[in-house]
Amino acid sequence: MNKSIENLRRSLAKADNVVVFSGAGLSADSGIPTFRDGATGLWANVDPMEVASIYGFKNDPDKVWAWHEGMRALFADTRPNAGHEGIARLESLLPRARVSVITQNIDGLHQAAGSANVLEIHGSALRIRCHQHCGFVAPWPLGQPAPHRCPSCGARVRPDVVWFGEALDGELLSLSAETSFAADVFFSVGTSAVIQPAASLPVLAKEGGALIVEVNPNETPFSEFADYSIRTGASAFFPALCAALAGAP
Numbered sequence: 238m239n240k241s242i243e244n245l246r247r248s249l250a251k252a253d254n255v256v257v258f259s260g261a262g263l264s265a266d267s268g269i270p271t272f273r274d275g276a277t278g279l280w281a282n283v284d285p286m287e288v289a290s291i292y293g294f295k296n297d298p299d300k301v302w303a304w305h306e307g308m309r310a311l312f313a314d315t316r317p318n319a320g321h322e323g324i325a326r327l328e329s330l331l332p333r334a335r336v337s338v339i340t341q342n343i344d345g346l347h348q349a350a351g352s353a354n355v356l357e358i359h360g361s362a363l364r365i366r367c368h369q370h371c372g373f374v375a376p377w378p379l380g381q382p383a384p385h386r387c388p389s390c391g392a393r394v395r396p397d398v399v400w401f402g403e404a405l406d407g408e409l410l411s412l413s414a415e416t417s418f419a420a421d422v423f424f425s426v427g428t429s430a431v432i433q434p435a436a437s438l439p440v441l442a443k444e445g446g447a448l449i450v451e452v453n454p455n456e457t458p459f460s461e462f463a464d465y466s467i468r469t470g471a472s473a474f475f476p477a478l479c480a481a482l483a484g485a486p
Contacts, residue, residue: 254334261428263321267316287300320470321352327479340359
């Protein structure tokens with residue numbers, strides 16, 4: 238890993254646009270289970286279509302709310318890990334570059350770590366919005382109940398996340414695609430690289446000429462296209478990268 242980091246240090250020193258694309262594996266070190274990780278995953282013992290789909294919300298909104306509140310309870314004692322913190326630190330260590338984060342995660346840990354430019358393509362479990370798109374959006378702090386009716390129009394309120402059966406926000410997806418294509422260095426971190434349309438973002442970065450760095454203990458369908466495949470977790474990799482950028486021994 239040390240040789241790869243030294244090579245990356247030189248590439249990052251010349252970069253104008255650096256993008257970090259993150260998935261659930263990044264937050265696993267903070268104690269948040271991934272969705273599909275066997276018996277401990279968030280989908281264990283539950284049908285995702287009943288608790289995290291537009292159809293489930295129409296059929297049994299109380300069940301959907303209960304599951305999301307239970308998921309958020311897992312967030313209550315979590316903190317950004319060394320991977321989140323290292324990613325946030327890149328902004329100060331790369332003063333000539335714009336560092337952007339595109340995340341599939343809905344836990345808000347990138348912002349908690351200090352990252353300034355975060356695109357949450359799957360939404361956030363720390364916000365609520367009107368189900369009828371009247372424009373009402375509000376924070377949903379951990380430990381606080383949410384109103385189930387919109388204070389503006391009286392329609393149902395829902396968690397501001399993207400469910401099965403829903404499209405991603407078109408404007409946000411377009412911005413994420415443009416940001417990826419413009420990248421000089423693109424990190425794919427803790428993501429399985431199989432969920433579309435998010436999985437297309439590393440491909441766009443590659444087509445745009447970016448240096449692609451995959452940080453994942455496991456091989457993914459995108460591994461063969463990466464310039465560097467770092468077989469370790471983000472909590473080990475990003476502190477080491479930041480130390481190299483800072484000139485630490």
